[in-house]
Amino acid sequence: MIAEIAPRLEAPAFVYDLAALDAHAAAVRAALPGVELYYAVKANPDPELLRVLAAHVDGFEVSSAGEHAHVRAVLPGARLAVGGPGKTDAELCLPAHRLHVESPHELRRLLALRSRADVLLRLNLPLETAGAALTMSGPFGMDAHGLAECLPLFTERVRLRGVHAHLASGLEAPALLDLASVLLAQHDEEVNVGGGMAVSYASPERRFDWSAYGRGLTALRRPGQVVRIEPGRALTVYCGFYVTRVIDVRRVHGAAFAIVHGGTHHLRTPATKGHSQPFTVLPTGSGPGVEDTPVTIVGQLCTPKDVLAGEVRTSIRVGDTIVFAMAGAYAWNISHHDFLMHPKPGFHYLT
Numbered sequence: 537m538i539a540e541i542a543p544r545l546e547a548p549a550f551v552y553d554l555a556a557l558d559a560h561a562a563a564v565r566a567a568l569p570g571v572e573l574y575y576a577v578k579a580n581p582d583p584e585l586l587r588v589l590a591a592h593v594d595g596f597e598v599s600s601a602g603e604h605a606h607v608r609a610v611l612p613g614a615r616l617a618v619g620g621p622g623k624t625d626a627e628l629c630l631p632a633h634r635l636h637v638e639s640p641h642e643l644r645r646l647l648a649l650r651s652r653a654d655v656l657l658r659l660n661l662p663l664e665t666a667g668a669a670l671t672m673s674g675p676f677g678m679d680a681h682g683l684a685e686c687l688p689l690f691t692e693r694v695r696l697r698g699v700h701a702h703l704a705s706g707l708e709a710p711a712l713l714d715l716a717s718v719l720l721a722q723h724d725e726e727v728n729v730g731g732g733m734a735v736s737y738a739s740p741e742r743r744f745d746w747s748a749y750g751r752g753l754t755a756l757r758r759p760g761q762v763v764r765i766e767p768g769r770a771l772t773v774y775c776g777f778y779v780t781r782v783i784d785v786r787r788v789h790g791a792a793f794a795i796v797h798g799g800t801h802h803l804r805t806p807a808t809k810g811h812s813q814p815f816t817v818l819p820t821g822s823g824p825g826v827e828d829t830p831v832t833i834v835g836q837l838c839t840p841k842d843v844l845a846g847e848v849r850t851s852i853r854v855g856d857t858i859v860f861a862m863a864g865a866y867a868w869n870i871s872h873h874d875f876l877m878h879p880k881p882g883f884h885y886l887t
């Protein structure tokens with residue numbers, strides 16, 4: 537479908553396959569019986585995506601007043617959990633189904649600001665996260681000392697409902713189940729095990745094992761316990777494509793480069809994660825090119841960091857259309873759009 541429409545699009549453009557997102561979210565939902573599913577909005581807050589996800593998730597995790605206002609405007613009735621490592625007073629006062637409190641000081645501020653709140657304490661667990669893409673070590677949440685300091689502070693109306701943890705990104709089901717087993721054994725009422733499900737940019741067809749995760753969570757859950765997860769990337773990454781066109785192909789000191797419309801100011805993901813964004817070349821061009829050669833695909837920015845894919849063997853010519861896959865999460869919304877003042881991409885939605 538994307539291969540049919542991409543050659544006709546003005547480049548650069550983002551294309552979101554909403555039908556694919558709908559099917560994927562439905563499959564994830566079905567694999568997790570009895571588990572509450574929230575979407576972590578920071579992965580991609582595009583309103584069209586949020587509206588599709590709303591049919592499959594129980595709520596949304598927001599991490600700023602801006603995300604909170606955005607989701608309330610797009611989906612007025614949605615259940616929200618408010619998180620974030622450094623909340624302002626205004627953010628601590630936001631209406632929320634759950635507030636994820638990060639520290640004893642934050643809890644004291646909350647108690648001074650509000651008479652009512654339903655709180656999950658965010659824990660920073662010293663668990664092994666070998667293989668993780670990005671470990672949330674550092675200031676996120678509290679250790680056992682912080683937890684002990686918080687517990688006596690709760691009141692009848694500022695209630696402790698349970699705990700929350702988001703360990704790392706890029707975790708496979710067994711590692712996430714290790715985390716869940718610790719949390720579910722130690723805390724009775726409600727446990728949010730976070731997001732961070734692995735996606736592979738090197739092998740896009742290798743998907744997180746939602747069925748194994750769902751079976752594992754079902755086995756760990758005790759009667760009466762609420763188990764919630766809040767994935768971001770693994771829900772939306774696959775539905776997005778960044779479509780661009782080749783402006784120039786050149787060899788410099790022997791190395792082959794394709795320069796394309798747009799760049800990492802639209803799709804920063806490969807620059808931040810240090811990978812080659814997976815792509816396909818559609819042969820729409822008739823200009824000069826290279827055949828079956830390692831090619832580095834770069835954008836229009838005046839910096840050597842503007843690399844979308846490095847030394848990937850391909851045939852490519854001027855005028856070809858390149859479709860970058862896995863551009864539905866941490867892509868447009870994490871990119872530095874205004875650097876060099878190139879035009880913004882178009883946005884298209886397949887339904």
Ligand SMILES: *Cc1c(COP(=O)(O)O)cnc(C)c1O
Nearest residue numbers: 576702705731732733767768769
């Ligand atoms: C970023 C984040 C998520 C989502 O992480 P993914 O890797 O996109 O699944 C979930 N919970 C918290 C607290 C986060 O910071």
